[in-house]
Amino acid sequence: MDLPGITPPARDIPPEWLAPPDLATAKAAQLALAARVVREDAHPPVRWLGGVDISNSRFDPEGRVYAAVVVLEWPGLRVVARATAEARATLPYVPGYLGFREVPALLAAWERLATRPDLVMVDGHGIAHPRSFGIATHLGVVLDIPTIGVAKSPLVGRPEGPVGEEPGAEQPLVWRGERLGTVLRTKRRSNPLWISLGHRMSLASAVAWVKRCGTGYRLPEPTRQAHLAANEARRAGLAREAMPGQDIV
DNA sequence: GCGACAG
């Protein structure tokens, strides 16, 4: 893992899909790319599960973004591969445009991965987004891989009714009369998760996979492990700067 | 026009 960035791209990606000059252009790209989303199961049998996440520095004028991609075996949920990458965010965080800030870093980490997962769980929304193009969908469409959106708070819409307190309790996520996802309680006394399909996946399968990956924590194992890995990467990156010449591995 | 607003 963490090999030099010389691996050939898995796919040629038009720059405007990742780095539009302004928000108006970004919005147009989202609207155009949203048409490519496949909202049904269109993926191979799952043997390797992926999880991705990003870690940011508190006050970093350079806008460094640390991305992590982890691969877990199914069943078993053991981490079998990890890759990380550091990148500079070209945009500040703007709700509705998260993908343009984080996907480039995720792609860099993805290129360094030896084993590619069959399905990827992303920290953020899929189609539960004003233009049906949350970060999980963004990553999925750009790589044309199956993804699931696993968000910790709402962006648009609200649960149809109160979410039960028991783990496994769920409510339809509705926005403007449209079903966008499922609000799912994964742990007692913890806020529910907002699940939506990202790409090449049905909502039913997305929710089923999140449930299968529960290990007693609020977050499903793939996303939980990715979060840990991204934080490690950030700390390692900062340590390297603080101690030049120390060659921290 | 006024709020809401993933990470």
Add this chain to the structure above:
DNA sequence: ATCTTGTCGC
């Protein structure tokens, strides 16, 4: 997202 140990509550 991130700052941060112990602590209060179920």
